[in-house]
Amino acid sequence: MSVWDELVGQEHALAVLQQAAQGARAIVDHAQEAHPGADTSGSVRADASSLTQPTDDPSRSMTHAWLITGPPGSGRSVAAIAFAAALQCTGEFPGCGQCPGCRTTMARTNGDVSILTTESTQIRIDEVRQIVLRAQTAPSQGRWRVIVIEDADRMMERTANVLLKAIEEPPERTVWLLCAPSAEDMITTIRSRCRHLGLRIPDPHAVADLLVRRDGVDPADALSAARAAQSHIGLARALAKDPKMRQRRRQIITAPAQVRSVGEAVFAAEDLLSIAKTQAESQSEERNAREKAELMRQLGMEEGQSPASHQRARIRELEEDQKRRSKRAIQDSLDRALVDLLGIYRDVLMRQLGTDQEPINDDCLDLIDQLCAQSTPQQTMKRVQAIEEARKRLTTNMSVPLILESMALSLRPQV
Ligand SMILES: [Zn+2]
Known part of the structure; x- marks a missing residue:
């Protein structure tokens, strides 16, 4: 089992990353030959110059800043962590999956690999400052200091500029792995300093194989x-x-087809929101409780004890964080619901246009038939647009129930 196993349906990206990991190993090996027994992490200026100069050196395939892009779920983080593991690997081939470097990186406990991940809508500037500081230190194992930033697109420009400075002048053995939905999501100056690696939506058969x-x-x-x-x-x-999740999904995609009136649209919108909330809560409840218990332990508090003022501030801070995270989780869950809905109308349109493309929702053929019979392709197109519009609006400050109601009304079957 190698670290690359979870990266399914991404043959091109896999080849690029494996070659880069080979190149990175050549750089480390070369430095160690030049200075046997020495701490090699700061001593490879000459080798590092080969990163930019065209030569036949295998280390050319390695570079210090990467931008890994792809739609959600395509495996951006999986690719980044696998590559980080291959950079720390001391096994026979980079990314062997067995050596301590691979195993600790995959378990996210390798001291030379830092992962910045956010579950709120924005990465904070102090988080980036902290990780930039970390990027300046030499790797303790003498290989690479790797910084992974998941959702690197979630930065205000001011924050992105702090990151830009660090990427412009990297220490020799620091590697940045930024993940984002698309290259356009990053400011141009960062984009132009990274090697871009785009992931595709994997083939469903490849995903099924993995499962x-x-x-x-x-x-x-x-x-x-x-x-x-x-x-x-x-x-x-x-x-x-999870059968419960399948059931919730089924509820989401069937509800709008039942809407006949404004009143029903309001109910459908409420349902959609409450399903998204349930989904988000079921994901965060346990974690929130665990974090709170951990904080109380750190503060030396007993359960049920009322906090002193300095303790209260820390608890409030955690609760604020959790609230932000929960908002983001609901937003994600809602967007996911709308993507599910889009899938149904896409299936309907494909059927109406007479293409023989496989339906996304092969478990809802009855609903697809029903919607096909009730509408023209033009109406279906309008519905697709209404859902796309709602997805866009959800990223703004508009009232969520209003957005969903207006969408549900547009999806109403024409009589
Ligand atoms: Zn290994």
Whole structure:
């Protein structure tokens, strides 16, 4: 089992990263030959120049800043962590999956690999400052200091500029791995300093294979889940394993077809929001409780004890963080619901246009038939646009119930 196993359906990216990991190893090996026994981390200026000069040196395939892009669920973070592991690897081939470097990186406990991840809508400037500071220190194991930033697009320009400075003048053995949905999401100055690696939406069969191989899911269920999740790996896994989630998904995609009046649109919108909230809460409840217990332990508090003023500030800070995270989780969950809805209308349109493309929702053929019979392709197009519009509006400050109601009304079957 290698660190690359979870990166499914990404042959091109895999080849690029594996070659770069080979190149990185050549740089480390070369430095160690030049200075046997020495701490090599700061001594490779000559080698590092080969990163930019064209030569036949294999180290050319390595570079110090990467921008890994792809739609949610395509495996941006998986690719970044696997590459980080391959850079720390001391096994026979980079990314062996067995050596301490690989294992600690995959478990996210390697001291030379820092991962900045956010569950709120923005990465804070102090978080970036902290990680920039970390990037300046030499790797303790003498290989690479790797900084992974998931959702690097979630930065205000001021914050991105702090990052830009660090990427412009990197220490020799520091590697930045930025992940974002698309290159356009990053400011141009950062984009132009990174090597861009784009991931594709993997083929549903490749995702299904992974679920069968890794999670022991039945092959037919795995394919159905992979299609329903539109190849989002994490979601496909959750759908295949959790019947409650399948049921919630079914509720989401069938509800709008029942809407006949404004009143029903309001109810449908409320339902959609409450399903998204339930989903988000079920994900965060346990974690919130655990974090709070951990903080109380750190503060030396007993359960049920009322906090002193200095303790109260820390608790409030944590609760604020959790609130922000929960808002973001609901937003994500809602967007996901709308993507599910889009999938249904896409299936309807494909059927109405007479293409033989496989439906995303092969478990809802009855609903697809019903919607086909009730509408023209033009109406279906309008509905697709209404859902796209709602997704856009959800990223603004507009009232969420209003956005959903207006969408539900546009989806109402014409009589
Ligand atoms: Zn290894």
